[in-house]
Amino acid sequence: MEVAAFYGFSILAIASALFILFSKNLIYGAFALFLAFLGVAALYVLAGADFLGVTQIMIYVGGILVLLIFGIMLTQKTKSDDPKVHNRVEILIKREIWGFLIGTGLFVFLIKIIISADFKMAGDSISSKSTIKTIGVELMTSHLLPFEIAAILLLVTLVGAAYLAMNRNPAS
Amino acid sequence: MTSIPIHHYLIVAAALFCIGLAIAITKRHFIGILLGIELMLNAVNINLVAFSRYDPERLSGQLFALFVIVVAAAEVTVALAIILRVYGYFKSVDPDEVDELKQ
Structure with a gap:
Protein backbone atom coordinates (compact mmCIF):
# COMPACT_ATOMS: atom_id res chain seq x y z
CA MET A 1 0.00 0.00 0.00
CA GLU A 2 2.72 2.41 1.03
CA VAL A 3 4.89 1.34 -1.87
CA ALA A 4 2.04 1.91 -4.31
CA ALA A 5 1.42 5.37 -2.84
CA PHE A 6 5.12 6.22 -3.09
CA TYR A 7 5.39 5.26 -6.74
CA GLY A 8 2.06 6.85 -7.59
CA PHE A 9 3.02 10.21 -6.12
CA SER A 10 6.53 10.01 -7.60
CA ILE A 11 5.07 9.44 -11.04
CA LEU A 12 2.60 12.29 -10.46
CA ALA A 13 5.40 14.69 -9.52
CA ILE A 14 7.71 13.68 -12.37
CA ALA A 15 4.92 13.67 -14.96
CA SER A 16 3.80 17.16 -13.97
CA ALA A 17 7.40 18.36 -14.09
CA LEU A 18 7.75 16.94 -17.60
CA PHE A 19 4.50 18.65 -18.55
CA ILE A 20 5.95 21.99 -17.45
CA LEU A 21 9.03 21.27 -19.52
CA PHE A 22 7.07 20.55 -22.70
CA SER A 23 4.10 22.89 -22.39
CA LYS A 24 4.21 26.10 -24.37
CA ASN A 25 1.73 27.95 -22.18
CA LEU A 26 3.07 29.17 -18.86
CA ILE A 27 -0.31 29.18 -17.13
CA TYR A 28 -0.65 25.46 -17.79
CA GLY A 29 2.88 25.09 -16.51
CA ALA A 30 1.97 26.87 -13.28
CA PHE A 31 -1.00 24.58 -12.73
CA ALA A 32 1.17 21.55 -13.43
CA LEU A 33 3.60 22.91 -10.85
CA PHE A 34 0.69 22.76 -8.40
CA LEU A 35 0.37 19.02 -9.03
CA ALA A 36 4.13 18.59 -8.71
CA PHE A 37 4.12 20.37 -5.33
CA LEU A 38 1.29 18.14 -4.13
CA GLY A 39 3.24 15.06 -5.18
CA VAL A 40 6.34 16.30 -3.37
CA ALA A 41 4.27 17.03 -0.24
CA ALA A 42 2.95 13.46 -0.35
CA LEU A 43 6.53 12.19 -0.62
CA TYR A 44 7.41 14.22 2.49
CA VAL A 45 4.55 12.61 4.39
CA LEU A 46 5.61 9.16 3.21
CA ALA A 47 9.14 9.89 4.49
CA GLY A 48 7.73 10.66 7.93
CA ALA A 49 7.75 14.46 7.72
CA ASP A 50 4.12 15.30 8.35
CA PHE A 51 4.74 18.88 9.48
CA LEU A 52 6.86 19.61 6.40
CA GLY A 53 4.19 18.20 4.11
CA VAL A 54 1.58 20.58 5.50
CA THR A 55 4.09 23.46 5.40
CA GLN A 56 4.87 22.67 1.78
CA ILE A 57 1.22 22.82 0.80
CA MET A 58 0.61 26.03 2.77
CA ILE A 59 3.64 27.99 1.61
CA TYR A 60 4.12 26.73 -1.93
CA VAL A 61 0.55 26.25 -3.05
CA GLY A 62 -0.98 29.00 -0.96
CA GLY A 63 1.73 31.60 -1.39
CA ILE A 64 4.37 31.03 -4.03
CA LEU A 65 2.15 29.55 -6.72
CA VAL A 66 -0.44 32.32 -6.38
CA LEU A 67 2.37 34.88 -6.67
CA LEU A 68 3.73 33.15 -9.77
CA ILE A 69 0.32 33.10 -11.44
CA PHE A 70 -0.09 36.80 -10.59
CA GLY A 71 3.29 37.45 -12.17
CA ILE A 72 2.42 35.53 -15.33
CA MET A 73 -0.85 37.41 -15.70
CA LEU A 74 0.72 40.83 -15.04
CA THR A 75 3.41 40.34 -17.68
CA GLN A 76 1.20 39.37 -20.59
CA LYS A 77 2.55 40.75 -23.80
CA THR A 78 -0.15 40.52 -26.42
CA LYS A 79 -3.85 41.20 -26.23
CA SER A 80 -5.62 39.07 -28.77
CA ASP A 81 -8.62 36.82 -29.00
CA ASP A 82 -6.71 33.76 -30.02
CA PRO A 83 -6.32 31.72 -26.84
CA LYS A 84 -3.22 30.03 -28.18
CA VAL A 85 -1.25 33.26 -28.32
CA HIS A 86 -1.45 34.10 -24.62
CA ASN A 87 1.59 33.37 -22.49
CA ARG A 88 3.28 31.48 -25.25
CA ASP A 118 26.44 2.48 -0.28
CA PHE A 119 24.69 4.29 2.55
CA LYS A 120 25.09 2.87 6.03
CA MET A 121 22.34 4.37 8.16
CA ALA A 122 23.44 4.59 11.76
CA GLY A 123 20.35 5.90 13.51
CA ASP A 124 17.02 4.25 14.05
CA SER A 125 14.35 4.77 11.50
CA ILE A 126 11.71 7.33 12.29
CA SER A 127 8.75 6.08 14.26
CA SER A 128 5.17 6.83 13.35
CA LYS A 129 4.70 9.54 15.96
CA SER A 130 4.33 13.16 14.95
CA THR A 131 7.43 15.26 14.31
CA ILE A 132 5.89 18.57 15.36
CA LYS A 133 7.11 18.38 18.96
CA THR A 134 10.70 17.62 17.98
CA ILE A 135 10.76 20.35 15.34
CA GLY A 136 9.34 22.91 17.77
CA VAL A 137 11.80 22.06 20.51
CA GLU A 138 14.75 22.08 18.11
CA LEU A 139 13.71 25.40 16.59
CA MET A 140 13.46 27.04 19.98
CA THR A 141 16.67 25.61 21.46
CA SER A 142 19.56 24.65 19.20
CA HIS A 143 18.33 26.37 16.03
CA LEU A 144 17.22 29.62 17.61
CA LEU A 145 19.68 31.86 15.74
CA PRO A 146 18.75 30.62 12.24
CA PHE A 147 15.11 30.91 13.24
CA GLU A 148 15.50 34.58 14.17
CA ILE A 149 17.57 35.24 11.04
CA ALA A 150 14.79 33.70 8.94
CA ALA A 151 12.31 36.02 10.63
CA ILE A 152 14.44 39.08 9.84
CA LEU A 153 14.97 37.83 6.28
CA LEU A 154 11.22 37.57 5.76
CA LEU A 155 10.68 41.09 7.11
CA VAL A 156 13.40 42.54 4.88
CA THR A 157 11.96 40.65 1.90
CA LEU A 158 8.48 42.00 2.58
CA VAL A 159 9.66 45.60 2.75
CA GLY A 160 12.04 45.21 -0.18
CA ALA A 161 9.54 43.54 -2.48
CA ALA A 162 6.87 46.13 -1.70
CA TYR A 163 9.35 48.92 -2.42
CA LEU A 164 10.62 47.32 -5.63
CA ALA A 165 7.19 46.60 -7.05
CA MET A 166 5.86 50.05 -6.18
CA ASN A 167 4.72 52.04 -9.18
CA ARG A 168 6.94 55.13 -9.17
CA ASN A 169 5.37 56.68 -12.22
CA PRO A 170 1.61 56.92 -11.74
CA ALA A 171 1.12 58.35 -15.23
CA SER A 172 2.16 55.17 -17.00
CA MET B 1 7.80 3.20 7.44
CA THR B 2 11.06 1.69 6.24
CA SER B 3 9.72 -0.37 3.38
CA ILE B 4 10.91 2.09 0.74
CA PRO B 5 14.70 2.15 0.36
CA ILE B 6 16.39 5.54 0.40
CA HIS B 7 17.74 5.06 -3.12
CA HIS B 8 14.29 5.46 -4.56
CA TYR B 9 13.80 8.82 -2.88
CA LEU B 10 17.18 9.92 -4.19
CA ILE B 11 16.38 8.81 -7.74
CA VAL B 12 13.04 10.63 -7.74
CA ALA B 13 14.76 13.75 -6.40
CA ALA B 14 17.50 13.49 -9.04
CA ALA B 15 14.88 13.22 -11.81
CA LEU B 16 12.97 16.25 -10.49
CA PHE B 17 16.19 18.24 -10.15
CA CYS B 18 17.28 17.51 -13.71
CA ILE B 19 13.84 18.33 -15.12
CA GLY B 20 13.91 21.61 -13.19
CA LEU B 21 17.35 22.39 -14.57
CA ALA B 22 16.17 21.69 -18.13
CA ILE B 23 13.14 23.97 -17.57
CA ALA B 24 15.37 26.76 -16.27
CA ILE B 25 17.62 26.41 -19.33
CA THR B 26 15.03 26.12 -22.09
CA LYS B 27 12.29 28.57 -21.09
CA ARG B 28 12.71 32.03 -22.54
CA HIS B 29 10.58 33.68 -19.89
CA PHE B 30 11.64 34.94 -16.48
CA ILE B 31 8.77 33.24 -14.70
CA GLY B 32 9.42 30.00 -16.55
CA ILE B 33 12.95 30.09 -15.17
CA LEU B 34 11.51 30.69 -11.69
CA LEU B 35 9.27 27.64 -12.08
CA GLY B 36 12.34 25.55 -12.83
CA ILE B 37 14.22 26.91 -9.83
CA GLU B 38 11.30 26.14 -7.53
CA LEU B 39 11.24 22.58 -8.81
CA MET B 40 14.98 22.21 -8.16
CA LEU B 41 14.61 23.50 -4.58
CA ASN B 42 11.83 20.98 -3.99
CA ALA B 43 13.97 18.14 -5.31
CA VAL B 44 16.75 19.07 -2.89
CA ASN B 45 14.24 19.13 -0.05
CA ILE B 46 13.18 15.57 -0.88
CA ASN B 47 16.78 14.46 -0.35
CA LEU B 48 17.02 16.25 2.99
CA VAL B 49 13.74 14.79 4.23
CA ALA B 50 14.64 11.29 3.05
CA PHE B 51 17.91 11.33 4.99
CA SER B 52 16.21 12.89 7.99
CA ARG B 53 14.14 9.69 8.28
CA TYR B 54 17.12 8.09 10.00
CA ASP B 55 17.59 10.91 12.49
CA PRO B 56 14.41 10.88 14.58
CA GLU B 57 15.86 12.54 17.69
CA ARG B 58 17.17 15.74 16.12
CA LEU B 59 15.54 15.92 12.65
CA SER B 60 18.33 18.11 11.25
CA GLY B 61 17.33 17.38 7.68
CA GLN B 62 13.74 18.43 8.19
CA LEU B 63 14.82 21.66 9.89
CA PHE B 64 17.16 22.38 6.99
CA ALA B 65 14.32 21.74 4.55
CA LEU B 66 12.12 24.13 6.55
CA PHE B 67 14.70 26.90 6.22
CA VAL B 68 15.08 26.13 2.51
CA ILE B 69 11.33 26.64 2.10
CA VAL B 70 11.51 29.98 3.94
CA VAL B 71 14.40 31.22 1.80
CA ALA B 72 12.64 30.03 -1.37
CA ALA B 73 9.56 32.05 -0.45
CA ALA B 74 11.69 35.15 0.11
CA GLU B 75 13.57 34.59 -3.15
CA VAL B 76 10.42 34.23 -5.24
CA THR B 77 8.89 37.38 -3.78
CA VAL B 78 11.91 39.56 -4.55
CA ALA B 79 12.37 37.96 -7.98
CA LEU B 80 8.77 38.68 -8.94
CA ALA B 81 9.07 42.29 -7.82
CA ILE B 82 12.20 42.68 -9.96
CA ILE B 83 10.50 40.97 -12.92
CA LEU B 84 7.57 43.37 -12.69
CA ARG B 85 9.93 46.38 -12.66
CA VAL B 86 11.92 45.00 -15.61
CA TYR B 87 8.71 44.33 -17.52
CA GLY B 88 7.50 47.85 -16.87
CA TYR B 89 10.77 49.27 -18.19
CA PHE B 90 11.70 47.01 -21.10
CA LYS B 91 8.20 45.67 -21.97
CA SER B 92 9.73 42.25 -22.27
CA VAL B 93 10.12 39.11 -20.17
CA ASP B 94 12.71 37.47 -22.39
CA PRO B 95 16.09 37.26 -20.67
CA ASP B 96 17.83 37.48 -24.06
CA GLU B 97 16.40 40.92 -24.71
CA VAL B 98 17.14 42.31 -21.27
CA ASP B 99 20.89 42.47 -21.24
CA GLU B 100 21.56 46.06 -20.27
CA LEU B 101 21.05 47.94 -17.06
CA LYS B 102 19.87 50.98 -18.96
CA GLN B 103 18.11 51.13 -22.29
Missing part, protein backbone atom coordinates in the same frame (compact mmCIF):
# COMPACT_ATOMS: atom_id res chain seq x y z
CA VAL A 89 6.97 30.89 -24.75
CA GLU A 90 9.00 30.49 -27.88
CA ILE A 91 11.85 28.07 -27.40
CA LEU A 92 14.92 28.15 -29.57
CA ILE A 93 16.00 24.79 -30.91
CA LYS A 94 19.56 25.43 -29.74
CA ARG A 95 18.38 25.95 -26.18
CA GLU A 96 16.23 22.85 -26.39
CA ILE A 97 19.25 20.79 -27.35
CA TRP A 98 21.40 22.30 -24.62
CA GLY A 99 18.72 21.83 -21.99
CA PHE A 100 18.18 18.22 -23.02
CA LEU A 101 21.91 17.48 -23.06
CA ILE A 102 22.65 19.09 -19.69
CA GLY A 103 19.54 17.65 -18.03
CA THR A 104 20.06 14.07 -19.17
CA GLY A 105 23.81 14.29 -18.64
CA LEU A 106 23.40 15.41 -15.05
CA PHE A 107 20.69 12.81 -14.51
CA VAL A 108 22.88 9.95 -15.74
CA PHE A 109 25.75 11.26 -13.59
CA LEU A 110 23.58 11.46 -10.46
CA ILE A 111 22.06 8.02 -11.09
CA LYS A 112 25.54 6.52 -11.38
CA ILE A 113 26.54 8.10 -8.09
CA ILE A 114 23.34 7.04 -6.31
CA ILE A 115 23.58 3.44 -7.56
CA SER A 116 27.23 3.12 -6.60
CA ALA A 117 26.80 4.81 -3.21
Whole structure:
Protein backbone atom coordinates (compact mmCIF):
# COMPACT_ATOMS: atom_id res chain seq x y z
CA MET A 1 0.00 0.00 0.00
CA GLU A 2 2.72 2.41 1.03
CA VAL A 3 4.89 1.34 -1.87
CA ALA A 4 2.04 1.91 -4.31
CA ALA A 5 1.42 5.37 -2.84
CA PHE A 6 5.12 6.22 -3.09
CA TYR A 7 5.39 5.26 -6.74
CA GLY A 8 2.06 6.85 -7.59
CA PHE A 9 3.02 10.21 -6.12
CA SER A 10 6.53 10.01 -7.60
CA ILE A 11 5.07 9.44 -11.04
CA LEU A 12 2.60 12.29 -10.46
CA ALA A 13 5.40 14.69 -9.52
CA ILE A 14 7.71 13.68 -12.37
CA ALA A 15 4.92 13.67 -14.96
CA SER A 16 3.80 17.16 -13.97
CA ALA A 17 7.40 18.36 -14.09
CA LEU A 18 7.75 16.94 -17.60
CA PHE A 19 4.50 18.65 -18.55
CA ILE A 20 5.95 21.99 -17.45
CA LEU A 21 9.03 21.27 -19.52
CA PHE A 22 7.07 20.55 -22.70
CA SER A 23 4.10 22.89 -22.39
CA LYS A 24 4.21 26.10 -24.37
CA ASN A 25 1.73 27.95 -22.18
CA LEU A 26 3.07 29.17 -18.86
CA ILE A 27 -0.31 29.18 -17.13
CA TYR A 28 -0.65 25.46 -17.79
CA GLY A 29 2.88 25.09 -16.51
CA ALA A 30 1.97 26.87 -13.28
CA PHE A 31 -1.00 24.58 -12.73
CA ALA A 32 1.17 21.55 -13.43
CA LEU A 33 3.60 22.91 -10.85
CA PHE A 34 0.69 22.76 -8.40
CA LEU A 35 0.37 19.02 -9.03
CA ALA A 36 4.13 18.59 -8.71
CA PHE A 37 4.12 20.37 -5.33
CA LEU A 38 1.29 18.14 -4.13
CA GLY A 39 3.24 15.06 -5.18
CA VAL A 40 6.34 16.30 -3.37
CA ALA A 41 4.27 17.03 -0.24
CA ALA A 42 2.95 13.46 -0.35
CA LEU A 43 6.53 12.19 -0.62
CA TYR A 44 7.41 14.22 2.49
CA VAL A 45 4.55 12.61 4.39
CA LEU A 46 5.61 9.16 3.21
CA ALA A 47 9.14 9.89 4.49
CA GLY A 48 7.73 10.66 7.93
CA ALA A 49 7.75 14.46 7.72
CA ASP A 50 4.12 15.30 8.35
CA PHE A 51 4.74 18.88 9.48
CA LEU A 52 6.86 19.61 6.40
CA GLY A 53 4.19 18.20 4.11
CA VAL A 54 1.58 20.58 5.50
CA THR A 55 4.09 23.46 5.40
CA GLN A 56 4.87 22.67 1.78
CA ILE A 57 1.22 22.82 0.80
CA MET A 58 0.61 26.03 2.77
CA ILE A 59 3.64 27.99 1.61
CA TYR A 60 4.12 26.73 -1.93
CA VAL A 61 0.55 26.25 -3.05
CA GLY A 62 -0.98 29.00 -0.96
CA GLY A 63 1.73 31.60 -1.39
CA ILE A 64 4.37 31.03 -4.03
CA LEU A 65 2.15 29.55 -6.72
CA VAL A 66 -0.44 32.32 -6.38
CA LEU A 67 2.37 34.88 -6.67
CA LEU A 68 3.73 33.15 -9.77
CA ILE A 69 0.32 33.10 -11.44
CA PHE A 70 -0.09 36.80 -10.59
CA GLY A 71 3.29 37.45 -12.17
CA ILE A 72 2.42 35.53 -15.33
CA MET A 73 -0.85 37.41 -15.70
CA LEU A 74 0.72 40.83 -15.04
CA THR A 75 3.41 40.34 -17.68
CA GLN A 76 1.20 39.37 -20.59
CA LYS A 77 2.55 40.75 -23.80
CA THR A 78 -0.15 40.52 -26.42
CA LYS A 79 -3.85 41.20 -26.23
CA SER A 80 -5.62 39.07 -28.77
CA ASP A 81 -8.62 36.82 -29.00
CA ASP A 82 -6.71 33.76 -30.02
CA PRO A 83 -6.32 31.72 -26.84
CA LYS A 84 -3.22 30.03 -28.18
CA VAL A 85 -1.25 33.26 -28.32
CA HIS A 86 -1.45 34.10 -24.62
CA ASN A 87 1.59 33.37 -22.49
CA ARG A 88 3.28 31.48 -25.25
CA VAL A 89 6.97 30.89 -24.75
CA GLU A 90 9.00 30.49 -27.88
CA ILE A 91 11.85 28.07 -27.40
CA LEU A 92 14.92 28.15 -29.57
CA ILE A 93 16.00 24.79 -30.91
CA LYS A 94 19.56 25.43 -29.74
CA ARG A 95 18.38 25.95 -26.18
CA GLU A 96 16.23 22.85 -26.39
CA ILE A 97 19.25 20.79 -27.35
CA TRP A 98 21.40 22.30 -24.62
CA GLY A 99 18.72 21.83 -21.99
CA PHE A 100 18.18 18.22 -23.02
CA LEU A 101 21.91 17.48 -23.06
CA ILE A 102 22.65 19.09 -19.69
CA GLY A 103 19.54 17.65 -18.03
CA THR A 104 20.06 14.07 -19.17
CA GLY A 105 23.81 14.29 -18.64
CA LEU A 106 23.40 15.41 -15.05
CA PHE A 107 20.69 12.81 -14.51
CA VAL A 108 22.88 9.95 -15.74
CA PHE A 109 25.75 11.26 -13.59
CA LEU A 110 23.58 11.46 -10.46
CA ILE A 111 22.06 8.02 -11.09
CA LYS A 112 25.54 6.52 -11.38
CA ILE A 113 26.54 8.10 -8.09
CA ILE A 114 23.34 7.04 -6.31
CA ILE A 115 23.58 3.44 -7.56
CA SER A 116 27.23 3.12 -6.60
CA ALA A 117 26.80 4.81 -3.21
CA ASP A 118 26.44 2.48 -0.28
CA PHE A 119 24.69 4.29 2.55
CA LYS A 120 25.09 2.87 6.03
CA MET A 121 22.34 4.37 8.16
CA ALA A 122 23.44 4.59 11.76
CA GLY A 123 20.35 5.90 13.51
CA ASP A 124 17.02 4.25 14.05
CA SER A 125 14.35 4.77 11.50
CA ILE A 126 11.71 7.33 12.29
CA SER A 127 8.75 6.08 14.26
CA SER A 128 5.17 6.83 13.35
CA LYS A 129 4.70 9.54 15.96
CA SER A 130 4.33 13.16 14.95
CA THR A 131 7.43 15.26 14.31
CA ILE A 132 5.89 18.57 15.36
CA LYS A 133 7.11 18.38 18.96
CA THR A 134 10.70 17.62 17.98
CA ILE A 135 10.76 20.35 15.34
CA GLY A 136 9.34 22.91 17.77
CA VAL A 137 11.80 22.06 20.51
CA GLU A 138 14.75 22.08 18.11
CA LEU A 139 13.71 25.40 16.59
CA MET A 140 13.46 27.04 19.98
CA THR A 141 16.67 25.61 21.46
CA SER A 142 19.56 24.65 19.20
CA HIS A 143 18.33 26.37 16.03
CA LEU A 144 17.22 29.62 17.61
CA LEU A 145 19.68 31.86 15.74
CA PRO A 146 18.75 30.62 12.24
CA PHE A 147 15.11 30.91 13.24
CA GLU A 148 15.50 34.58 14.17
CA ILE A 149 17.57 35.24 11.04
CA ALA A 150 14.79 33.70 8.94
CA ALA A 151 12.31 36.02 10.63
CA ILE A 152 14.44 39.08 9.84
CA LEU A 153 14.97 37.83 6.28
CA LEU A 154 11.22 37.57 5.76
CA LEU A 155 10.68 41.09 7.11
CA VAL A 156 13.40 42.54 4.88
CA THR A 157 11.96 40.65 1.90
CA LEU A 158 8.48 42.00 2.58
CA VAL A 159 9.66 45.60 2.75
CA GLY A 160 12.04 45.21 -0.18
CA ALA A 161 9.54 43.54 -2.48
CA ALA A 162 6.87 46.13 -1.70
CA TYR A 163 9.35 48.92 -2.42
CA LEU A 164 10.62 47.32 -5.63
CA ALA A 165 7.19 46.60 -7.05
CA MET A 166 5.86 50.05 -6.18
CA ASN A 167 4.72 52.04 -9.18
CA ARG A 168 6.94 55.13 -9.17
CA ASN A 169 5.37 56.68 -12.22
CA PRO A 170 1.61 56.92 -11.74
CA ALA A 171 1.12 58.35 -15.23
CA SER A 172 2.16 55.17 -17.00
CA MET B 1 7.80 3.20 7.44
CA THR B 2 11.06 1.69 6.24
CA SER B 3 9.72 -0.37 3.38
CA ILE B 4 10.91 2.09 0.74
CA PRO B 5 14.70 2.15 0.36
CA ILE B 6 16.39 5.54 0.40
CA HIS B 7 17.74 5.06 -3.12
CA HIS B 8 14.29 5.46 -4.56
CA TYR B 9 13.80 8.82 -2.88
CA LEU B 10 17.18 9.92 -4.19
CA ILE B 11 16.38 8.81 -7.74
CA VAL B 12 13.04 10.63 -7.74
CA ALA B 13 14.76 13.75 -6.40
CA ALA B 14 17.50 13.49 -9.04
CA ALA B 15 14.88 13.22 -11.81
CA LEU B 16 12.97 16.25 -10.49
CA PHE B 17 16.19 18.24 -10.15
CA CYS B 18 17.28 17.51 -13.71
CA ILE B 19 13.84 18.33 -15.12
CA GLY B 20 13.91 21.61 -13.19
CA LEU B 21 17.35 22.39 -14.57
CA ALA B 22 16.17 21.69 -18.13
CA ILE B 23 13.14 23.97 -17.57
CA ALA B 24 15.37 26.76 -16.27
CA ILE B 25 17.62 26.41 -19.33
CA THR B 26 15.03 26.12 -22.09
CA LYS B 27 12.29 28.57 -21.09
CA ARG B 28 12.71 32.03 -22.54
CA HIS B 29 10.58 33.68 -19.89
CA PHE B 30 11.64 34.94 -16.48
CA ILE B 31 8.77 33.24 -14.70
CA GLY B 32 9.42 30.00 -16.55
CA ILE B 33 12.95 30.09 -15.17
CA LEU B 34 11.51 30.69 -11.69
CA LEU B 35 9.27 27.64 -12.08
CA GLY B 36 12.34 25.55 -12.83
CA ILE B 37 14.22 26.91 -9.83
CA GLU B 38 11.30 26.14 -7.53
CA LEU B 39 11.24 22.58 -8.81
CA MET B 40 14.98 22.21 -8.16
CA LEU B 41 14.61 23.50 -4.58
CA ASN B 42 11.83 20.98 -3.99
CA ALA B 43 13.97 18.14 -5.31
CA VAL B 44 16.75 19.07 -2.89
CA ASN B 45 14.24 19.13 -0.05
CA ILE B 46 13.18 15.57 -0.88
CA ASN B 47 16.78 14.46 -0.35
CA LEU B 48 17.02 16.25 2.99
CA VAL B 49 13.74 14.79 4.23
CA ALA B 50 14.64 11.29 3.05
CA PHE B 51 17.91 11.33 4.99
CA SER B 52 16.21 12.89 7.99
CA ARG B 53 14.14 9.69 8.28
CA TYR B 54 17.12 8.09 10.00
CA ASP B 55 17.59 10.91 12.49
CA PRO B 56 14.41 10.88 14.58
CA GLU B 57 15.86 12.54 17.69
CA ARG B 58 17.17 15.74 16.12
CA LEU B 59 15.54 15.92 12.65
CA SER B 60 18.33 18.11 11.25
CA GLY B 61 17.33 17.38 7.68
CA GLN B 62 13.74 18.43 8.19
CA LEU B 63 14.82 21.66 9.89
CA PHE B 64 17.16 22.38 6.99
CA ALA B 65 14.32 21.74 4.55
CA LEU B 66 12.12 24.13 6.55
CA PHE B 67 14.70 26.90 6.22
CA VAL B 68 15.08 26.13 2.51
CA ILE B 69 11.33 26.64 2.10
CA VAL B 70 11.51 29.98 3.94
CA VAL B 71 14.40 31.22 1.80
CA ALA B 72 12.64 30.03 -1.37
CA ALA B 73 9.56 32.05 -0.45
CA ALA B 74 11.69 35.15 0.11
CA GLU B 75 13.57 34.59 -3.15
CA VAL B 76 10.42 34.23 -5.24
CA THR B 77 8.89 37.38 -3.78
CA VAL B 78 11.91 39.56 -4.55
CA ALA B 79 12.37 37.96 -7.98
CA LEU B 80 8.77 38.68 -8.94
CA ALA B 81 9.07 42.29 -7.82
CA ILE B 82 12.20 42.68 -9.96
CA ILE B 83 10.50 40.97 -12.92
CA LEU B 84 7.57 43.37 -12.69
CA ARG B 85 9.93 46.38 -12.66
CA VAL B 86 11.92 45.00 -15.61
CA TYR B 87 8.71 44.33 -17.52
CA GLY B 88 7.50 47.85 -16.87
CA TYR B 89 10.77 49.27 -18.19
CA PHE B 90 11.70 47.01 -21.10
CA LYS B 91 8.20 45.67 -21.97
CA SER B 92 9.73 42.25 -22.27
CA VAL B 93 10.12 39.11 -20.17
CA ASP B 94 12.71 37.47 -22.39
CA PRO B 95 16.09 37.26 -20.67
CA ASP B 96 17.83 37.48 -24.06
CA GLU B 97 16.40 40.92 -24.71
CA VAL B 98 17.14 42.31 -21.27
CA ASP B 99 20.89 42.47 -21.24
CA GLU B 100 21.56 46.06 -20.27
CA LEU B 101 21.05 47.94 -17.06
CA LYS B 102 19.87 50.98 -18.96
CA GLN B 103 18.11 51.13 -22.29
